[in-house]
Structure formats: C-alpha cells, structure tokens
Amino acid sequence: LVLACVICSPQNYPLYIRSIPAENELKFHYTVHTSLDVVDEKISAMGKALVDQRELYLGLLYPTEDYKVYGYVTNSKVKFVMVVDSSNTALRDNEIRSMFRKLHNSYTDIMCNPFYNPGDRIHSRTFDNMVNSMMMQVC
Amino acid sequence: MEGLTLSEAEQRYYCDLFSYCDTESTKKVASNGRVLELFRAAQLPNDVVMQIMELCGATRLGYFGRSQFYIALKLVAVAQSGLPLRVESLNTVKDLPLPRFVVSKNEQESRHTAVYSSDADNPASYSGVIPPPPGRIQVKKGSVSHDAVQQRTSTDQQESTSPVVSPQQSPPTSPHTWRKHNRHPSGGNNERPLAGPGPFWAPFSEAQPGSSTSSDPIWSGHSPPPHQENWVSFADTPPTSALLAMHPASVQDQTTVRTVASATTTNEIRRQSSSYDDPWKITDEQRQYYVNQFKTIQPDLNGFIPGSAAKEFFTKSKLPILELSHIWELSDFDKDGALTLDEFCAAFHLVVARKNGYDLPEKLPESLMPKLIDLEDSTVLPVFSEVGEQTGEVGYSGSPAEAPPSKSPSMPSLNQTWPELNQSSEDTAIVHPVPIRMTPSKIHMQEMELKRTGSDHANPTSPLLVKPPDLPEENKISSSIKFTPGNTVTDGYSSSDSYTSDAEQIGSTVTRQRSHSGTSPDNTAPPPPPPRPHPSHSRSSSLDLNRSFSVTPGQQQAGVVAYPPAVPPRPQPSQGAGPHVHRPVDAEGLIAHTSTSPQQIPEQPNFADFSQFEAFAVSGVNKEQEDEIETHSEVLQVEKPSDSTSSLRVAKADGRVEDKTPANVPTSAGKGTTPLAPPPKPIRRRLKSEDELRPEAEEHTQKTGVIAAVLASQPSIPRSVGKDKKAIQASIRRNKETNTVLARLNSELQQQLKDVLEERISLEVQLEQLRPFSHL
Numbered sequence: 001l002v003l004a005c006v007i008c009s010p011q012n013y014p015l016y017i018r019s020i021p022a023e024n025e026l027k028f029h030y031t032v033h034t035s036l037d038v039v040d041e042k043i044s045a046m047g048k049a050l051v052d053q054r055e056l057y058l059g060l061l062y063p064t065e066d067y068k069v070y071g072y073v074t075n076s077k078v079k080f081v082m083v084v085d086s087s088n089t090a091l092r093d094n095e096i097r098s099m100f101r102k103l104h105n106s107y108t109d110i111m112c113n114p115f116y117n118p119g120d121r122i123h124s125r126t127f128d129n130m131v132n133s134m135m136m137q138v139c
Numbered sequence: 140m141e142g143l144t145l146s147e148a149e150q151r152y153y154c155d156l157f158s159y160c161d162t163e164s165t166k167k168v169a170s171n172g173r174v175l176e177l178f179r180a181a182q183l184p185n186d187v188v189m190q191i192m193e194l195c196g197a198t199r200l201g202y203f204g205r206s207q208f209y210i211a212l213k214l215v216a217v218a219q220s221g222l223p224l225r226v227e228s229l230n231t232v233k234d235l236p237l238p239r240f241v242v243s244k245n246e247q248e249s250r251h252t253a254v255y256s257s258d259a260d261n262p263a264s265y266s267g268v269i270p271p272p273p274g275r276i277q278v279k280k281g282s283v284s285h286d287a288v289q290q291r292t293s294t295d296q297q298e299s300t301s302p303v304v305s306p307q308q309s310p311p312t313s314p315h316t317w318r319k320h321n322r323h324p325s326g327g328n329n330e331r332p333l334a335g336p337g338p339f340w341a342p343f344s345e346a347q348p349g350s351s352t353s354s355d356p357i358w359s360g361h362s363p364p365p366h367q368e369n370w371v372s373f374a375d376t377p378p379t380s381a382l383l384a385m386h387p388a389s390v391q392d393q394t395t396v397r398t399v400a401s402a403t404t405t406n407e408i409r410r411q412s413s414s415y416d417d418p419w420k421i422t423d424e425q426r427q428y429y430v431n432q433f434k435t436i437q438p439d440l441n442g443f444i445p446g447s448a449a450k451e452f453f454t455k456s457k458l459p460i461l462e463l464s465h466i467w468e469l470s471d472f473d474k475d476g477a478l479t480l481d482e483f484c485a486a487f488h489l490v491v492a493r494k495n496g497y498d499l500p501e502k503l504p505e506s507l508m509p510k511l512i513d514l515e516d517s518t519v520l521p522v523f524s525e526v527g528e529q530t531g532e533v534g535y536s537g538s539p540a541e542a543p544p545s546k547s548p549s550m551p552s553l554n555q556t557w558p559e560l561n562q563s564s565e566d567t568a569i570v571h572p573v574p575i576r577m578t579p580s581k582i583h584m585q586e587m588e589l590k591r592t593g594s595d596h597a598n599p600t601s602p603l604l605v606k607p608p609d610l611p612e613e614n615k616i617s618s619s620i621k622f623t624p625g626n627t628v629t630d631g632y633s634s635s636d637s638y639t640s641d642a643e644q645i646g647s648t649v650t651r652q653r654s655h656s657g658t659s660p661d662n663t664a665p666p667p668p669p670p671r672p673h674p675s676h677s678r679s680s681s682l683d684l685n686r687s688f689s690v691t692p693g694q695q696q697a698g699v700v701a702y703p704p705a706v707p708p709r710p711q712p713s714q715g716a717g718p719h720v721h722r723p724v725d726a727e728g729l730i731a732h733t734s735t736s737p738q739q740i741p742e743q744p745n746f747a748d749f750s751q752f753e754a755f756a757v758s759g760v761n762k763e764q765e766d767e768i769e770t771h772s773e774v775l776q777v778e779k780p781s782d783s784t785s786s787l788r789v790a791k792a793d794g795r796v797e798d799k800t801p802a803n804v805p806t807s808a809g810k811g812t813t814p815l816a817p818p819p820k821p822i823r824r825r826l827k828s829e830d831e832l833r834p835e836a837e838e839h840t841q842k843t844g845v846i847a848a849v850l851a852s853q854p855s856i857p858r859s860v861g862k863d864k865k866a867i868q869a870s871i872r873r874n875k876e877t878n879t880v881l882a883r884l885n886s887e888l889q890q891q892l893k894d895v896l897e898e899r900i901s902l903e904v905q906l907e908q909l910r911p912f913s914h915l
Contacts, residue, residue, distance in 0.1 A: 076907030
C-alpha cells in the first residue's frame with residue numbers, strides 16, 4: 001500500500017505531493033523531508049559513477065516501524081520518494097522499481113509540455129490520474 | 140419600370156431573398172419556382188400575386204430579374220400592409236414594413252424575416268429569428284428554430300448592432316446546403332458542431348474590442364469566415380457555459396463574427412439524447428483553418444511545431460496556463476514536446492471548445508486523435524445518420540451538461556476503430572508489438588515509442604528498432620519482422636499502454652511477427668539458439684555426417700548457427716565414395732555446416748592444406764577442382780551461400796575469413812566452382828556480447844549485399860539428378876540462413892537502439908543542467 005508519493009526538485013523543495021490517507025499528511029511530509037537527507041547521501045556516495053538505470057533507483061532508504069521509504073533520483077537530481085506501508089509485504093522491489101519508472105515517464109511527459117515551467121508545482125491532471133491509479137493498484 | 144428606391148434594410152432583405160431565390164446562382168434571375176413559393180408564403184391571395192407579378196414586369200419578361208424581384212417584394216409588402224397595389228405605391232409609400240413571409244415548410248423565409256426583425260419597424264410582428272439565406276449564414280434546424288425564435292428575437296434586439304449579412308462572402312467548402320436538409324430526427328443539434336467554434340480564432344493577438352459581440356461565442360459552425368479576422372477574437376468573448384444554441388452568425392465588416400447564443404434547455408436535452416453526435420469532430424472548414432494556422436508557424440505540413448512556438452501561439456488564446464497545459468497533455472499524443480499537424484488541430488480544437496465553454500475532456504476524444512495511418516479525412520458525410528456510426532465519446536467525462544454538438548464526421552472509418560482500442564488501452568498490460576513504419580507520418584509514431592521507452596535502459600528491445608534506414612535490408616524486412624518489447628510486459632507501463640494500443644491498431648494494418656527475442660530485458664540481442672548438438676568442431680566423419688544430416692530442416696536455425704565449421708575434414712580415405720555418399724546425404728537436407736564437409740571431400744586434394752583453400756579462393760578456379768566441382772556444382776552452389784553466410788556469421792570479426800568469403804562468393808557465384816571450403820580457421824560461434832555486435836553493423840550491409848548476390852545466383856545452378864528435392868532443400872537452407880542473418884541484424888540494431896537511448900539520457904541530463912532554475 002503506497003501511502004505517499006513525493007517529487008522533489010533538485011533544490012529539495014517539493015514539486016508534487018500525494019498521499020493516500022488524507023489525515024497524517026504532515027507526518028508523511030516530515031518523513032519524506034527527512035528522507036531527503038538519505039537521498040542526498042546516496043547521491044553523493046555515487047560520485048562520478050556512470051549514471052545508470054540501476055543507480056537511479058536508490059532502493060530502501062530507511063525503514064521505520066510503520067513504513068518503508070524508497071527513493072529514486074533522476075539524472076537531473078529530481079527525486080522521487082515513495083512511502084510504503086510496512087505491513088504490505090506483497091510489494092516487491094521490482095514493483096517499486098516499476099512504479100518509479102512509471103513516475104519517471106510521466107514526469108518526462110510533463111517536462112515535454114511547454115506550458116510547464118520546470119520548478120513549478122505539478123498540476124497536471126494526467127499526472128494525477130497516473131499517480132492515483134498507480135497508488136491505488138497496489139492497495 | 141419605375142425606379143425603385145429601397146431603404147437600407149429593405150435593400151438588404153431583398154438582396155438576400157433574391158439570392159435565396161437565385162437557385163441557379165445566376166445572380167440575375169430568380170427562379171420562378173422559388174419566387175412563387177415565396178409569394179405563396181406571403182399569404183397573399185392568388186390574384187394579388189398575379190397582379191404583383193404583372194406589375195413588376197415579370198410576366199412581361201417571363202422571368203424575375205433582380206429589379207423585378209425587388210419590385211415584386213415591395214409590392215408584396217404593400218399588399219400585406221393592405222394598400223392597393225399600384226405601381227406608384229412603390230415609391231410613395233413610406234415606412235412600409237418589410238414583406239412578411241410566413242414560415243412554411245421552408246424555414247428560410249421565416250428566417251429572413253426574423254433576421255431583419257431587429258431592423259424592422261415592428262419587430263414583434265415577425266416570426267422567428269433566423270439567419271439569412273443559406274449559404275451565408277447558419278442553417279438552423281427547423282424544430283429548434285421555433286424554440287429559439289422567441290429568445291432570438293429578444294436577443295436580437297439586445298444586440299447593439301444589427302447583424303449584417305454580407306453576401307459577398309462565399310462559404311467554404313462545407314456544404315451548408317446539405318446541412319439544411321439534414322435534420323436529425325431527434326431534433327438534436329447536429330449542427331452545432333464545434334465547427335462553429337472554429338471560426339473563432341482570430342489570430343489571437345487580434346483583439347477586437349470594438350466589436351464586442353454580446354459575446355457569445357459562435358457555436359454553430361456555419362459561418363465560413365473567409366478571412367481569419369472574421370473569427371471571434373479571444374479577448375472579448377468570455378466563454379459562456381452551457382451554450383449551445385444556434386446562433387445566427389453574422390459577419391460584420393469582416394472584423395468579427397457575432398453570434399447570438401440562445402441556449403435552450405430543450406435543445407440541450409434533445410441534443411443529449413442524440414447520442415450519436417460526436418461533439419469533437421472537426422469540420423472541414425475548421426480543419427482548413429487549423430491547417431492554415433499551422434502553416435503560419437510551420438510551413439511544412441509534415442513537420443512539427445516546437446513546443447515553445449506552440450506555447451506562444453496558444454497563449455494568445457488567453458486561456459489559463461493550467462488549461463493550456465492540460466490541452467497540451469491531451470493533444471501531444473506522442474509526448475514529444477512538439478505538435479504535428481494532427482496534434483495541432485486537436486489542440487486548436489480543444490482551445491476553441493474551451494473558449495466556447497466546453498469543459499476539457501480527461502482523455503483525448505477519439506475524433507481528435509492524431510491519425511497515425513494516413514487516411515483521407517475530408518469526407519463529409521451529408522447524412523447525419525452516419526454520424527451514428529461514430530460512437531463518439533459523448534458521455535465523456537469532460538463535457539458535462541452541454542450537449543455536444545454534432546459535427547460532420549471527418550474520419551468515419553478511422554474513428555470507428557479507435558474507440559475500442561482506446562478504451563482497452565488502460566487495461567492491457569501487455570504491450571502490443573509496435574509496427575514499424577516507414578512513412579514519414581509513421582516515423583512520428585516510432586519516435587513516440589522511442590521516447591516512451593527511452594528512459595528505460597532495461598528495455599532496449601522496444602519497438603524502435605527499425606528506425607534507422609541506413610541498412611538497406613531494413614526496408615525489406617521491416618514489414619515482416621517486428622519485435623515486441625518484452626520488457627514492457629512485465630513493467631506494465633501505463634504510459635506506453637495507450638501508445639501500444641494505438642500501435643496495435645496500426646499494427647493491425649501492418650503485418651507483425653513476434654520474433655524470438657523479447658526475452659530477458661538484459662539481452663539486447665536475441666539470444667541465438669543454443670548450438671546444435673555438436674558445439675565443438677566436429678571433424679566430419681561419415682558418422683557425424685549422417686547424424687547431422689538427419690537433423691531436420693526445422694532445426695536449421697540452430698544448426699546453422701552452430702555451424703562449427705569449418706574445420707575441413709581430414710582427407711577422407713575413400714574419396715571416390717565421398718561424392719556419392721554426400722550426394723544422397725545432401726538430398727536429406729543439409730545443414731550448412733555439415734554440407735561443407737562432404738563438399739570438401741571431393742576437393743580432397745585441396746583441403747588438406749588450409750592455406751590452399753585461401754589460395755584457391757583467391758586465385759580462383761582450380762581446374763582440377765572444376766571437374767569435380769561441376770559434378771557437385773549444385774551442391775557447391777548450395778553450399779556457397781551457406782558457407783558465406785555462416786562465415787559471415789562469425790562472431791569475431793575475423794578479417795581474414797570475412798575478406799575471403801566475399802571474394803569467394805562472387806567467384807563461386809560466377810563460376811559455381813571454387814571448392815570454397817569453410818574458412819580454414821574454425822569459425823567459432825559464440826554468443827556475442829553486445830559490444831561485439833556493434834562492429835558487425837557495418838558488415839551487415841556487406842553481408843546483406845553478399846547474401847543478396849548469393850541468393851540471386853541460386854537460380855543459375857545447373858541441375859542434376861534429384862535436383863528438385865535438393866533445390867528445395869537448398870532453398871530452405873538459404874532461407875534459414877537468411878533468417879539467421881536477419882536475426883543478427885536485429886540484435887545489432889537493438890544494440891544501436893540501446894546506445895541511442897543512452898545518448899538520449901545523457902542529453903536529457905545536459906538539458907537539465909543547462910536549464911536555469913529560477914528557484915533557489
């Protein structure tokens with residue numbers, strides 16, 4: 001069960017936030033914010049490594065008692081962070097990867113839209129629909 | 140005949156009536172039938188009509204010229220107002236009301252009166268508001284017109300300026316006439332096509348403040364603005380929601396078109412009930428307008444409009460950026476950041492719709508889908524019943540209460556096939572094989588696919604493969620070999636689903652084959668079939684030969700691949716028996732490799748020394764061999780291609796071998812001699828890494844050429860006993876070899892594709908770096 005999905009810009013401010021249970025939003029926001037540190041740490045650790053698909057997916061950033069946080073970074077340092085419910089053991093790593101890939105694709109589509117200024121909040125309906133369907137399907 | 144002075148309104152009215160009666164478009168004579176009809180509609184007693192006709196001189200002339208017609212109309216007015224018919228009364232009677240023609244089966248007349256009702260002295264006396272004669276103004280449905288009449292009259296009066304019909308404007312190709320005749324039985328507003336909105340667009344920059352139409356945007360799509368300026372300016376027309384009625388469009392001084400929108404709920408209900416109407420169709424005139432606009436930005440109709448240019452263009456429409464962004468997402472079908480002609484028309488259409496108050500759909504309506512297959516879209520079906528064929532997305536989420544206006548179906552055949560695919564696109568996780576398109580319009584689709592899967596390195600076998608046309612063989616094989624991105628199946632890309640669904644539709648028109656590839660994501664090259672039973676080079680012994688020959692042709696793929704090769708067999712102890720042995724063996728369907736061994740047997744004296752082969756190959760024909768060879772020429776010839784291809788298939792770029800074989804092939808092809816044995820060095824067949832595949836890309840052209848040459852030379856093989864069977868087997872073998880080569884070609888192309896994708900990623904990175912971020 002994907003609880004939250006956040007896209008952060010390279011400057012670490014959020015471009016898109018979506019969380020499923022409407023209450024606890026702040027908690028997710030806080031979690032994601034703290035996970036950004038972990039993301040940055042992983043990015044810097046990569047150093048000059050070739051940017052590769054595998055390295056885009058950061059994997060489990062850190063688990064807490066309630067949930068797990070996964071990270072993904074694009075080549076332009078746009079970060080995708082996903083918070084997943086720990087009780088959901090059905091979600092495999094591959095599925096997380098595929099979800100991130102979908103996110104990345106949709107993000108690329110948004111980028112192609114000339115009306116979208118990079119750095120703006122993402123308001124696209126198409127994107128919302130995609131994220132909703134993705135988050136719902138794992139529920 | 141006396142001179143006739145008419146007031147301005149009268150002038151206009153009469154002019155229109157005349158043109159209405161001028162069925163033959165002579166502009167000089169009004170057809171008698173129409174005139175009589177008109178007079179009958181005037182509800183005058185027959186004798187009065189006769190008197191009028193006589194007075195105006197038509198009976199004298201036998202026809203209604205313009206002046207006669209005008210006089211007649213004036214006399215009708217006179218008669219209707221109760222004055223005695225006198226010639227003198229023509230000019231003496233002042234303030235004569237316009238002649239009134241009762242609405243009969245032909246609404247035109249009633250419309251005429253209605254239009255001028257605002258000008259008339261006593262507007263209230265006129266029935267129905269109507270647009271001017273057909274061909275100039277919109278045609279309304281009779282049923283609706285009655286409803287709208289009352290409102291229209293009031294709205295007409297509200298108009299600050301009177302609508303002016305300018306007869307000079309010629310309608311565009313859109314057949315108003317047929318529209319007039321086609322009333323949808325449901326009474327729905329078939330004619331409100333979004334076609335109407337078409338005419339809005341003035342070059343966005345052109346704000347028309349003065350004209351301030353009472354600003355209901357045009358809805359009915361009739362008014363054919365010959366000039367772009369006629370179309371509504373964006374600056375002034377606030378979208379009115381729930382607009383749908385018919386508007387008499389009137390062109391005013393060629394600046395703006397004003398319409399009076401009177402939406403009636405009854406109309407809407409009626410329209411909603413007509414479920415066959417597709418609200419999103421683009422009429423011809425609209426399409427023409429869009430195309431013209433496209434040309435102003437991008438002269439090449441097959442080219443793209445870059446995103447920035449499109450952004451500026453659509454920003455002029457003064458829609459909020461959010462909506463423009465949504466429109467872009469809907470219309471940029473392949474998500475490439477640029478608009479093709481179709482995408483541009485769809486986007487334009489959506490903007491127009493939005494300006495007119497239609498909500499944007501969540502999904503792109505099928506009639507706006509870019510036509511990925513080149514179809515003629517100019518068929519205008521005059522019968523509305525055919526609209527029913529278009530299972531348009533009437534109920535679509537984006538356009539609520541407003542009953543979608545129907546429009547002339549522009550893409551009947553294509554649209555019909557879209558719906559089911561589109562709807563199922565989201566459900567299918569299986570990616571459809573993407574057809575390879577070779578026409579320019581289809582390259583767009585390919586590019587779309589490229590971008591779709593571009594970010595996924597693990598998906599190198601995505602449909603892009605056959606893009607590069609640099610390989611001559613490509614075009615030949617493209618239609619027959621397609622690859623399925625097997626990876627996307629597992630990934631279940633929703634993003635690519637819609638495309639694949641489109642691809643499927645296109646693919647349905649293109650032959651598709653699943654190749655044996657598309658297995659693990661990491662393999663860009665289709666893994667070659669495992670080597671045949673003897674992975675090691677097997678010295679040909681009679682035993683081996685038999686075993687290998689017993690292999691059925693079906694395994695030839697593997698067998699060919701496994702052609703180890705080349706080690707020339709040891710000199711057979713019995714050479715005499717060799718040829719005979721081999722001939723029957725050959726008849727069983729040789730595998731290339733194994734067949735070479737028998738081949739070598741006859742050439743015994745040669746293969747003992749490997750270098751001799753080369754020498755022979757290089758030097759050419761050896762007389763001694765020729766004799767033997769002739770007897771086995773057929774076999775040899777058959778073998779040649781297999782040899783050459785198998786040698787070509789060498790994983791390692793064995794320069795020596797490669798050089799030799801092409802040389803051999805021509806010679807062999809030419810003479811059918813050369814004992815061209817398998818290259819002296821054993822050709823190791825191994826699974827190539829992708830890197831190694833790359834260097835062979837260049838070889839492919841060579842190979843394909845060689846193969847083509849070889850294949851071409853086949854027919855010239857001299858025949859011998861049992862040759863039919865051998866020929867068949869030979870051809871089978873050849874085909875299999877060709878298949879193998881082509882499979883390798885594919886793998887190499889996939890590799891190239893992967894490289895291109897990586898380049899793309901790197902370019903994206905650079906782009907991101909270069910794009911300055913305003914935020915900090």
